[in-house]
Amino acid sequence: MRLPHSxxxxxxxxxTAQELLGQHVVRATADGIMRARIVExxxxxxxxDRACHAYGHRRTPRTETMYxxxxxxxxxxxxxxxxxxxxxxxxxxxxxxxxxRAVEPLxxxxxxxxxxxxxxxPNEQPxxxxxxxxxxxxxxxGITRAxxxxxxxNGTELWIEAAPYVAAAEIIASPRVGVAYAGEDARLPYRxxxxxxxxTSRAK
DNA sequence: ATGTCGATTTGCT
DNA sequence: GCAAATCGACATA
Numbered sequence: 001m002r003l004p005h006s007x008x009x010x011x012x013x014x015x016t017a018q019e020l021l022g023q024h025v026v027r028a029t030a031d032g033i034m035r036a037r038i039v040e041x042x043x044x045x046x047x048x049d050r051a052c053h054a055y056g057h058r059r060t061p062r063t064e065t066m067y068x069x070x071x072x073x074x075x076x077x078x079x080x081x082x083x084x085x086x087x088x089x090x091x092x093x094x095x096x097x098x099x100x101r102a103v104e105p106l107x108x109x110x111x112x113x114x115x116x117x118x119x120x121x122p123n124e125q126p127x128x129x130x131x132x133x134x135x136x137x138x139x140x141x142g143i144t145r146a147x148x149x150x151x152x153x154n155g156t157e158l159w160i161e162a163a164p165y166v167a168a169a170e171i172i173a174s175p176r177v178g179v180a181y182a183g184e185d186a187r188l189p190y191r192x193x194x195x196x197x198x199x200t201s202r203a204k
Numbered sequence: 205a206t207g208t209c210g211a212t213t214t215g216c217t
Numbered sequence: 218g219c220a221a222a223t224c225g226a227c228a229t230a
Contacts, residue, residue: 042211044211051211052211053211058227060226060227061226062225062226062227076211076225076226077224077225077226078210078211078212078224078225079209079210079212079213079222079223079224080210080222080223080224080225081212081213081222081223081224082212082213084211084212086211097211099211101211133212133213134211134212135212135213136212136213176211177211177212178210178211178212179211181209181210182211
């Protein structure tokens with residue numbers, strides 16, 4: 001079962017970021033299908049969040065996707081190298097999004113490894129390679145700007161399926177990564193990860 | 205038209 | 218721990 005529009009359109013991006021933990025990202029390509037469990041997210045709290053691309057209602061060709069109704073993907077390119085996968089939330093014209101920061105591979109791992117040009121999962125703990133880190137997971141799942149604006153509820157290339165919520169006691173909240181430019185807002189505890197998962201990104 | 209810098213990752217010191 | 222990689226979005230002119 002895919003997550004419905006109502007899941008994405010609720011006006012509480014911080015709650016949605018926590019509830020996305022445990023849900024399954026599914027990516028379908030010509031080469032096959034991949035499935036991964038979300039283990040780390042970050043909330044971007046719209047116009048009042050200095051760390052958000054849409055801070056102050058900034059509206060540009062890039063941020064336009066965030067103004068769409070909740071339930072589409074916001075994918076952008078950063079540092080000349082990496083793509084970032086976000087889930088747009090709230091109703092139309094309300095620019096909020098959740099960054100998917102890390103996933104645990106569940107199926108199609110061979111495809112993810114091929115996309116990453118690796119032959120096998122590394123042995124080290126935590127394992128690096130297919131899911132830990134927002135740029136790495138996009139490469140593993142073959143996600144680029146071609147998927148910006150993709151409909152997660154009715155689309156055929158990328159969607160999210162419902163899985164049990166992660167209990168609050170299992171969720172660790174901490175400040176977001178790489179947003180020092182956001183001043184006070186950089187300290188907000190909007191990064192969420194599953195306590196015992198070995199698949200989250202490195203703590204900073 | 206041009207300059208700055210980024211919601212990162214990796215490898216080398 | 219630190220800096221390079223690498224390019225496009227955005228602001229400024």
